[in-house]
Amino acid sequence: MSKPDPGPQPPAHLATPAGKPRARALGLPFAGRPGRWNAITDVPGVQVGYVTLIKGDRVRTGVTAIHPRGPAGAADPVAAGFHSQNGNGEMTGVSWINESGTFAGPVAITNTHAVGVAHAGIVAWSVRHHPEAAEMWLLPVAAETWDGYLNDINGHHVTEDTVVQALQAATPGPVEEGSVGGGTGMNCYQFKGGSGTSSRLVGFANQAYTVGVFVQANFGARHELTLAGIPLGAELADDNPMAGYSADSRAAPPGAGSVIAVVATDAPLFGHQCQALARRVTAGLARTGTSGSHFSGDLFLALSTANPGAFRPGAHDLQNLTFIPWEHLDPFFEAVVQATEEAVVNALVANEDMTGRDGHRTPALPRDRVTGLIWRAGPQNRLTP
Numbered sequence: 001m002s003k004p005d006p007g008p009q010p011p012a013h014l015a016t017p018a019g020k021p022r023a024r025a026l027g028l029p030f031a032g033r034p035g036r037w038n039a040i041t042d043v044p045g046v047q048v049g050y051v052t053l054i055k056g057d058r059v060r061t062g063v064t065a066i067h068p069r070g071p072a073g074a075a076d077p078v079a080a081g082f083h084s085q086n087g088n089g090e091m092t093g094v095s096w097i098n099e100s101g102t103f104a105g106p107v108a109i110t111n112t113h114a115v116g117v118a119h120a121g122i123v124a125w126s127v128r129h130h131p132e133a134a135e136m137w138l139l140p141v142a143a144e145t146w147d148g149y150l151n152d153i154n155g156h157h158v159t160e161d162t163v164v165q166a167l168q169a170a171t172p173g174p175v176e177e178g179s180v181g182g183g184t185g186m187n188c189y190q191f192k193g194g195s196g197t198s199s200r201l202v203g204f205a206n207q208a209y210t211v212g213v214f215v216q217a218n219f220g221a222r223h224e225l226t227l228a229g230i231p232l233g234a235e236l237a238d239d240n241p242m243a244g245y246s247a248d249s250r251a252a253p254p255g256a257g258s259v260i261a262v263v264a265t266d267a268p269l270f271g272h273q274c275q276a277l278a279r280r281v282t283a284g285l286a287r288t289g290t291s292g293s294h295f296s297g298d299l300f301l302a303l304s305t306a307n308p309g310a311f312r313p314g315a316h317d318l319q320n321l322t323f324i325p326w327e328h329l330d331p332f333f334e335a336v337v338q339a340t341e342e343a344v345v346n347a348l349v350a351n352e353d354m355t356g357r358d359g360h361r362t363p364a365l366p367r368d369r370v371t372g373l374i375w376r377a378g379p380q381n382r383l384t385p
Contacts, residue, residue, distance in 0.1 A: 012174045013038045016350050020178055023345040026371050028228050032338040035199040039175040040212030042199040043264045045069045045305050048214065049170030050181030050195075051162050058152040060356040063118060063166040064109040064181035064195060066214060066262055068303050071170060074126065075133040077104040077311035079304040081275025085282050089258045089297015090115050093141040097301070101271015102311045104133065105140055106167055107301070109182040109216050109260050111147045114158035118142035121163020128164075136313065143299060145218035145258035147185030149245060150356030175214075178350035185356060186218035187257065188347060189225040189233070189289070190242040191365045192354050193217040196347025200335035202267065204324055209267035211335035213281070216261075217347040219296050221254035226289035227345060227370060230377050233289070236370075239363045256295035259285065261343075263336055268306035268322040273329065278302035280333045284340025302336075 013034060014025040022038075024030070035042030049065040068078045080103050082094040092115065097103050105126055108118040122140035126133060147153060166181065175197050179185075183194025199212040222240050223233035243254065261281045269277070281300040285292075292298055310319045324332070348365040355361045 010036070012036070016177050017174045018176055020350040021367065022177065023342055023349045026349060026367055027374060028345060030338060030342045032200040032335060035201055035210050035212070037174045038199055039197040040066070040199060040214040040262065040264050041172050041175055042210045043212045043266050043305060045073065046212065046264050047071065047170035047172050048175050049166045049168065050176065051166040051169065052180050052184050053157055053162070054184065058357040059155065059157050060151040060185035060354065061111050061114070061147055061157055062181045062184040063158060063163050064183065064216065065166040065170050066107040067170050068264060068305055069308070071129065071167070073308070074105050075130045076308055077102040079269055079271050079274055079307065079311070081271050081273070081278050081302050083275060083278035083281070083300045085298035085300065086292050086294065086296050088295050089144065089299050091141065091143040091260065091299045091301065092119050093139045096139045101274070103139065103141055105138060107141045107143070107262060108163055108166065109143045110158055111151060111153055111182065111185065112144045113153050115142050115144040117158050117160060118163050121160040122167070124160050125164045125167045141301065143260040145186055145216050145260055145297065147218070149187060149242065149360050150354060150362060151185035152357050177346050179354060183216050183347065186216060187242060187362050188217040188344065189220035190222040190240050190254070191348055192351040192362045194347050194351065196343040196345070196350070198339040198342035198346060200339045202331045202335050204267070204328055209265060211263065211265045211267070211332055211339060213336065213339040213343045214262045215259055215340065215343045215347060217259050217344050219257040219259045219293070219298065220288070220290045224289035224291065226287070228374055230374065231289070232370065232373055235373055236366065241361050241363070245360065253293070253295065256293045258297035261300040261340060263300065263302035264305065265332065266305050267324055267332060269304040270321060270323050273323065273326070274302040274304055276329065277332060277336050280336040281340050284337040285344065287337070287341040288344045
């Protein structure tokens with residue numbers, strides 16, 4: 001059976017920097033127009049860095065760092081909003097985001113038992129690179145998902161230095177996906193999951209804006225998996241080592257896990273509008289099949305890099321904000337939904353099998369089988385040129 005032709009697309013849309021396939025390489029169709037890299041780094045100024053820890057047969061973890069304004073702009077707050085779809089998880093700093101509609105500094109994402117270390121690592125990096133901000137006060141944003149199936153989560157393998165290294169490794173441009181950074185030991189739909197990203201371009205008032213999404217995907221039960229609108233869980237149920245593990249009374253039920261999403265845009269928005277974007281992540285996740293487990297921490301942050309300098313503490317002048325009127329936000333909501341769906345699928349596609357602690361194994365999404373199933377479903381489900 002021949003494979004679907006993904007058409008003439010930019011190489012960065014088809015493969016990660018390391019050469020791993022992305023979702024569009026499988027011919028999966030997605031709505032909307034991606035940016036240059038089809039990544040959160042298409043938003044001007046945004047940079048992403050990783051430290052990946054794979055050691056021996058027990059360590060499968062790491063740290064992801066996201067700089068909204070780049071490392072140099074970390075002391076300049078961004079407009080922001082937070083949404084919790086389900087609260088069995090942690091994202092620090094959200095009390096201040098809910099209060100002020102802003103936050104400053106980078107974001108770090110890691111495993112559940114290292115979220116405090118990630119918080120401390122951001123402080124250490126900020127003291128080194130932005131001492132004037134650290135002298136005032138810092139409320140870092142650090143988030144987590146659970147990697148204890150594959151990783152020795154209680155082994156304290158993530159240190160402050162690990163976090164600082166990830167923050168210092170951040171770069172613009174194309175972003176690696178799959179089992180990298182904080183996503184190293186994560187699972188999604190009981191396949192190998194982890195880090196994924198995507199972006200969409202949106203026009204308003206003769207100006208092109210970008211909406212980028214980054215996910216750390218660690219959620220979903222196999223039977224829920226839906227790609228290109230096609231339920232595939234039953235067709236792909238045969239190789240699922242996590243099913244037996246989840247049946248253990250000590251473990252959470254199938255579908256448990258978590259997902260962290262960071263939405264970034266250069267469109268001018270204020271805090272409540274960012275919160276509205278964060279809420280739309282839920283719709284993007286639902287397109288991949290999940291209903292949201294009670295034991296999943298599904299926490300979403302959205303931010304706008306527009307209006308630089310407008311939220312600096314200590315200013316004694318009146319500040320002016322530009323923003324897109326509420327009645328014109330629907331295309332931005334659509335962009336969040338579209339980019340979230342594709343980011344999750346990218347995290348699944350850009351992966352291979354992984355074996356970790358105690359011999360636990362997670363299979364990768366069987367890309368050839370998925371391609372065949374999508375092809376069989378009909379031309380309306382294939383990516384066209």
